[in-house]
Amino acid sequence: MANEKEPRDETKLVSGGRDPEANFGIVNPPVYHASTVLAPTLAAWRTRDFMNDIVYGRVGTPTQRALEEAVALVEGGDRAIATASGLGAITVALTSFTKTGDHILMTDSAYFPARAFCNNVLAKYGVETSFYDPRIGGGIAELIRDNTTIVYTETPGSLTFEMQDIPAIAEAAHARGAIVMHDNTWGTPLFLKSFEKGIDVSIHAATKYIVGHSDAMLGVLVTKNEHFETLFKGFRSSGQHAAPDDCYLALRGLRTMxxxxxxxxxxxxxxxxxxxxxxxxxxxxxxxxxxxxxxxxxxxxxxxxxxxxxxxxxxxxxxxxxxxxxxxxxxxxxxxxxxxxxxxxxxxxxxxxxxxxxxxxxxxxxxxxxxxxxxxxxxxxxxxxxxxxxx
Ligand SMILES: Cc1ncc(COP(=O)(O)O)c(C=O)c1O
The missing domain is CATH 3.90.1150.10 (Aspartate Aminotransferase, domain 1)
Known part of the structure; x- marks a missing residue:
């Protein structure tokens, strides 16, 4: 039975990530511009928690955290990470979960630059990608190898619109220890609840419906706690930075999405x-x-x-x-x-x-x-x- 106290999606869109009490009562989380963030003591400096605190502008500002919190809330993930662009989110996700010798299964209908990143960049580092028919469903089991770490999906494909049977793909992938990534830009955090379908990492080109006004570039990754640290390490090492002004625009867009x-x-x-x-x-x-x-x-x-x-x-x-x-x-x-x-x-x-x-x-x-x-x-x-x- 649905929890009566659980707010509906419309309410989550409006209230997620807001903290007026921490911001002079201001309704919208303000834009915090930052590179340097001062540590009050040496002990605090020594024990900086990049994953949870605000310690350096590149790794997250309060504006970025507000957006991340709101998107994760709407989609039903535990945590989110904002990146410089949708493609940035894709490359962080792929590199976070692969090492030399690994294999990726990617839908043939994937957004072309995701495909190009695998073929042109990951291949140089000994990560092999093979492409599969998006309509394969549970038949993906036959393509999964011992070294397959990621099954990458995009439903519907954003040019050819094949639908994928995500739960069937997820079942087969998880049975072999692979994780499922999904480019959820079309579905948005509102219309496809990734984590109920077996997706482990949901990728958004927030540039599209989240920003909603064609005036900012941004990506967002959403995941469950289980995978957050791996994803965060990849993000932190990537140099990706979600610009505070763009996070603000995305959060503003999200309210009316x-x-x-x-x-x-x-x-x-x-x-x-x-x-x-x-x-x-x-x-x-x-x-x-x-x-x-x-x-x-x-x-x-x-x-x-x-x-x-x-x-x-x-x-x-x-x-x-x-x-x-x-x-x-x-x-x-x-x-x-x-x-x-x-x-x-x-x-x-x-x-x-x-x-x-x-x-x-x-x-x-x-x-x-x-x-x-x-x-x-x-x-x-x-x-x-x-x-x-x-x-
Ligand atoms: C399905 C899909 N995924 C990812 C992206 C990449 O997003 P961005 O342009 O923010 O890098 C796009 C952009 O067109 C897209 O259509």
């Missing part, structure tokens, strides 16, 4: 359904749609869906035609990242090695923002007319 996500979800679903009926569309890759092959997994594991999805057009279009479509949009703009209030659209081609990705048409990834869905539909409608006129 719940209401923003409701609107992202509603708009995305409206557009996804509209797109499904368009002749220019071959397939809509949005897990919240009943037609999505991973819909049942999404329904089982997620508490909501967000604003990012892809479509496969009815055929492959060259850049002249795509340019005619995309160059003149009023609301959808082209740019990296997602999770802000604004709508974005980009063509994409995922690099694959474990699975065959050969769609019948061009992939376009949309981030559906907070504009009115009728206006977004009108923008897409006009874009399709330009696409057809150009072909």
């Amino acid at each position: 719940g209401v923003r996500l409701k609107q992202h979800q509603e708009n995305a679903l409206t557009l996804a359904r509209w797109l499904e009926g368009r002749p220019e569309i071959g397939q809509v890759l949005y897990p919240a749609l009943e037609s999505h092959p991973g819909h049942d997994l999404w329904k089982r594991d997620f508490l909501g869906s967000t604003g990012l999805f892809s479509v496969i057009l009815d055929r492959h279009y060259d850049d002249d035609a795509l340019g005619a479509m995309l160059d003149h949009m009023d609301l959808f703009a082209m740019g990296a990242s997602w999770g802000g209030y604004e709508s974005l659209i980009l063509p994409g081609a995922p690099p694959r090695t474990a699975t065959n990705w050969d769609p019948a048409g061009t992939l376009l990834r949309l981030h559906v923002g907070l504009e009115h869905s009728d206006d977004l539909i009108a923008d897409l409608d006009a874009a399709f007319a330009r696409l057809k006129a150009a072909t």
Whole structure:
């Protein structure tokens, strides 16, 4: 039975990490800028606790700790660590749990720079990565080796949107002593409760929905006490620093993440359904749609869906035609990242090695923002007319 005293997520989003009494009654945890932090005595200097106290700006300020506390609270982890970027969080997580001779299993649908870090950096240090079909489920057991230390997941993949059976993967990984990492940027701490699904380290590009306004870069790692020290050691050795101003912006963004996500979800679903009926569309890759092959997994594991999805057009279009479509949009703009209030659209081609990705048409990834869905539909409608006129 649910604990009646346990606050709901909406309440946690609003109250997590706040400590007005320690800050002159100020509601929002203030921005503490710091490098040097003075020790009052030699004994205090000698016994500095980097993991729990504020001892040096690079390793954490009160602003950073407030953000970490709030994100961990919402997701249901014990502790969190903020990093300079989402990719910074990924590299800290991967390096913290590997040594020369180890093996990583990474989903073929992983965010491309995570994949590149494994292939281009970890490989130089004798850590081998092999890629697996995201839809493998419990079949991952056959790929786990004695030296596999990490099974890395991303559900849904943020370009191709395959859903992964995380509990089945986690069961197989844990049976062989490997830990499960998950890039939870799409699910957010609100919509995928990582630790109830068997995930050990949850990775967020806070740059996206947590910051929510496309104006700061930040990563957050969330974990249980069992793995915190290992993760913290990796973080501390990495030189990663979460800038206090950006932590403040992320914490400010977090307060409204719940209401923003409701609107992202509603708009995305409206557009996804509209797109499904368009002749220019071959397939809509949005897990919240009943037609999505991973819909049942999404329904089982997620508490909501967000604003990012892809479509496969009815055929492959060259850049002249795509340019005619995309160059003149009023609301959808082209740019990296997602999770802000604004709508974005980009063509994409995922690099694959474990699975065959050969769609019948061009992939376009949309981030559906907070504009009115009728206006977004009108923008897409006009874009399709330009696409057809150009072909
Ligand atoms: C799924 C996913 N993970 C991680 C990242 C990396 O985040 P950042 O840009 O903050 O380094 C991104 C960025 O686009 C992303 O889409």
